[in-house]
Amino acid sequence: MAGVIVFDGVCALCSRWVRFLLRFDRQQRYRFAAMQGTHGRSLLQAHGLDPDDPLSFLLLEDGRAWTDTDAIVRVLVGLGGPWRLAAVLRAVPRRLRDPAYRVLARNRYRWFGRHDRCHLPDAGQVGRFLD
Incomplete structure (x- = not known):
């Protein structure tokens, strides 16, 4: 069963993240x-x-929910290949990783921009989107 990633569809950085995953998630x-x-x-x-005020990244997989940097690392490791090296980030304590992520999340529109509407997948990718 596929995992589900909930993302901010109008955030330019988040949309790039989704495009990255569409490219490298070959399975x-x-x-x-x-x-x-x-x-x-x-x-x-x-x-x-x-x-209405999401500062968290959400991954649902195997009947569990992961947020923030735990979710990001899990997704990267799940891509396989060289992306599995992201597992070394787990050596950094979550109490350090997650606050850094929250700074990024709070400033994502200012630093990376915002789209007027959600990312629209191409015809070959439409089945991977829930809405």
Whole structure:
């Protein structure tokens, strides 16, 4: 069963992250739900995250939920190949990793920009998006 990544569909950095994953996730291990959509919003709420003020990255996989840097590292390792080296990031304590991630999340629009609408997948990728 594919994991589900909930992402900010209007965030330029987040959209680049999704495009990166679409390119390197050759086994199609992940599906995507924009937090602005019905599925993404309900998944955030179901896991105690505010869909109107999301500062968290959410990965749902194998019946569990991961957030922030734990989710990012898990996704990268899940890509396989050289991306598995991202596992070394687990050596950095979460109490250091997650605050750095939150600074990035709070400033993502200012630093990387914002789109007027969510990323639209091409015809070959549409099945990987929940909304």
